[in-house]
Amino acid sequence: MWSNHINYHCIMRTHQLVLTWIENELSAGRLMVGGRLPAERSLAEQLAVSRTSVREAIRILEAMGVVRAGVGSGPEAGTVVISDPTAALGSALRLHVATQHLPVKDIVETRVLLESWAVSQASPDAPGLRNAAALLAGMDEPGLSVDEFLALDVQFHLALADAAGNAVVSAMMGSLRESIQGYAGRLTANLPDWAATASRLMAEHHQILDAITAHDGGRAAKLVAAHIEGYYQEAGLGPSA
Amino acid sequence: MWSNHINYHCIMRTHQLVLTWIENELSAGRLMVGGRLPAERSLAEQLAVSRTSVREAIRILEAMGVVRAGVGSGPEAGTVVISDPTAALGSALRLHVATQHLPVKDIVETRVLLESWAVSQASPDAPGLRNAAALLAGMDEPGLSVDEFLALDVQFHLALADAAGNAVVSAMMGSLRESIQGYAGRLTANLPDWAATASRLMAEHHQILDAITAHDGGRAAKLVAAHIEGYYQEAGLGPSA
DNA sequence: TAGGGCATGTGGTCCAACCACATCAACTAC
DNA sequence: GTAGTTGATGTGGTTGGACCACATGCCCTA
Numbered sequence: 001m002w003s004n005h006i007n008y009h010c011i012m013r014t015h016q017l018v019l020t021w022i023e024n025e026l027s028a029g030r031l032m033v034g035g036r037l038p039a040e041r042s043l044a045e046q047l048a049v050s051r052t053s054v055r056e057a058i059r060i061l062e063a064m065g066v067v068r069a070g071v072g073s074g075p076e077a078g079t080v081v082i083s084d085p086t087a088a089l090g091s092a093l094r095l096h097v098a099t100q101h102l103p104v105k106d107i108v109e110t111r112v113l114l115e116s117w118a119v120s121q122a123s124p125d126a127p128g129l130r131n132a133a134a135l136l137a138g139m140d141e142p143g144l145s146v147d148e149f150l151a152l153d154v155q156f157h158l159a160l161a162d163a164a165g166n167a168v169v170s171a172m173m174g175s176l177r178e179s180i181q182g183y184a185g186r187l188t189a190n191l192p193d194w195a196a197t198a199s200r201l202m203a204e205h206h207q208i209l210d211a212i213t214a215h216d217g218g219r220a221a222k223l224v225a226a227h228i229e230g231y232y233q234e235a236g237l238g239p240s241a
Numbered sequence: 242m243w244s245n246h247i248n249y250h251c252i253m254r255t256h257q258l259v260l261t262w263i264e265n266e267l268s269a270g271r272l273m274v275g276g277r278l279p280a281e282r283s284l285a286e287q288l289a290v291s292r293t294s295v296r297e298a299i300r301i302l303e304a305m306g307v308v309r310a311g312v313g314s315g316p317e318a319g320t321v322v323i324s325d326p327t328a329a330l331g332s333a334l335r336l337h338v339a340t341q342h343l344p345v346k347d348i349v350e351t352r353v354l355l356e357s358w359a360v361s362q363a364s365p366d367a368p369g370l371r372n373a374a375a376l377l378a379g380m381d382e383p384g385l386s387v388d389e390f391l392a393l394d395v396q397f398h399l400a401l402a403d404a405a406g407n408a409v410v411s412a413m414m415g416s417l418r419e420s421i422q423g424y425a426g427r428l429t430a431n432l433p434d435w436a437a438t439a440s441r442l443m444a445e446h447h448q449i450l451d452a453i454t455a456h457d458g459g460r461a462a463k464l465v466a467a468h469i470e471g472y473y474q475e476a477g478l479g480p481s482a
Numbered sequence: 483t484a485g486g487g488c489a490t491g492t493g494g495t496c497c498a499a500c501c502a503c504a505t506c507a508a509c510t511a512c
Numbered sequence: 513g514t515a516g517t518t519g520a521t522g523t524g525g526t527t528g529g530a531c532c533a534c535a536t537g538c539c540c541t542a
Contacts, residue, residue: 073491
């Protein structure tokens with residue numbers, strides 16, 4: 001698609017020219033996270049293109065989680081560079097799931113693969129693990145609604161993924177989660193006895209954390225795989241797809 | 242009816258409205274891969290928005306690999322639904338590498354993880370493997386230029402990833418490749434003796450394929466990991482990042 | 483000095499053109 | 513009758529200009 005390399009001798013659409021310019025600014029370090037792009041009108045004049053084309057490029061970067069656009073004046077305004085890879089990967093995966101060219105089964109399988117690897121690599125003293133333990137404590141609180149429990153569950157698993165210290169794996173895990181979030185939420189309605197399921201999930205969570213703390217990455221990986229696959233099978237993924 | 246006004250300022254920007262509409266059409270099965278979106282002007286009228294907003298939405302979908310836009314008339318023209326998850330993931334990863342928030346080291350590590358898993362899962366009679374063998378034969382041809390060799394190498398590794406039959410893993414592998422393609426190409430210049438390296442790579446390729454054919458997924462995975470890590474270390478990734 | 487109100491600059495949206503391109507049908511020349 | 517040309521049609525691609533809502537900050541007034 002957009003070649004990283006020389007496009008100068010190729011004809012390219014105007015918004016791709018803008019895109020290439022911005023990407024070069026990023027690569028060269030002249031634009032950094034937290035920095036701001038020139039105003040749309042100004043950038044259009046600089047690159048001798050229309051504001052429309054600049055906007056199309058910015059819209060793409062926004063969808064990719066590379067910039068955030070804000071109206072008005074002040075620190076929250078303007079187009080500022082951020083870095084949210086999960087947003088891009090998540091939207092893309094969700095859209096392709098919608099086209100039914102990415103089976104949910106493959107997404108779950110990939111999630112098992114990545115999360116198993118993450119916990120197998122996690123060091124017991126990784127900074128994120130303390131966070132994970134705190135989340136577990138929060139999930140033990142009585143009187144939590146299903147939605148509250150699931151929200152904490154998502155955060156717990158993301159904390160596990162972060163513990164491996166690989167930003168790409170963390171981003172992919174987050175996007176996989178996001179892409180099937182609606183799907184997983186619907187599955188919950190299939191569960192015959194939510195209280196029983198929740199208590200089983202919590203027991204498994206503690207086992208996983210214990211295995212990591214005990215430096216037993218292999219066991220942690222197996223537990224995570226069983227944990228995830230068990231949930232989806234109980235909720236009815238298995239037979240349908 | 243409520244004025245557009247209130248709607249898009251309180252709920253979502255207009256191009257997101259278009260995006261949502263299209264995503265719903267996809268989920269509902271009214272739009273499928275190979276199908277065509279209404280013409281931009283027509284869609285704008287349908288949704289009571291400007292053509293500009295429709296175009297911004299289509300630009301995003303195009304960047305996500307969900308749609309391909311073609312000018313003129315005939316079968317190649319118009320905006321048709323495709324499914325190229327690799328494009329989206331690859332562009333996103335590349336951009337975030339440019340912001341230096343995704344270390345190349347993590348990308349290589351993730352690639353090792355995914356590709357190792359893929360070959361460990363690959364069945365010896367997977368359809369893609371015959372293709373992989375043919376690519377290897379092509380790479381044995383004498384007189385191949387470095388670039389030709391590397392192009393075949395990319396295809397070989399992607400064929401390996403496809404052999405596991407997981408579309409998500411295949412897409413992610415392709416995108417990881419794409420995101421560091423420029424980087425890897427530059428590394429080649431660091432190699433002291435290309436001919437020696439190429440022959441070593443080929444020997445390892447054959448070993449990997451043999452392990453898969455022998456149903457020894459575990460050995461294949463180990464070989465792949467060593468193959469990839471060895472290349473990047475020889476080319477100088479290790480010390481720099 | 484404290485307050486209101488306008489000047490400025492941002493992104494968000496829309497419109498009305500025009501261009502380049504590709505196909506197809508009608509028309510013309512042979 | 514056939515072959516070639518030519519224009520009509522419809523597609524996305526691009527542009528400039530206009531207006532809006534919003535947020536800040538200065539300036540002027542009470």
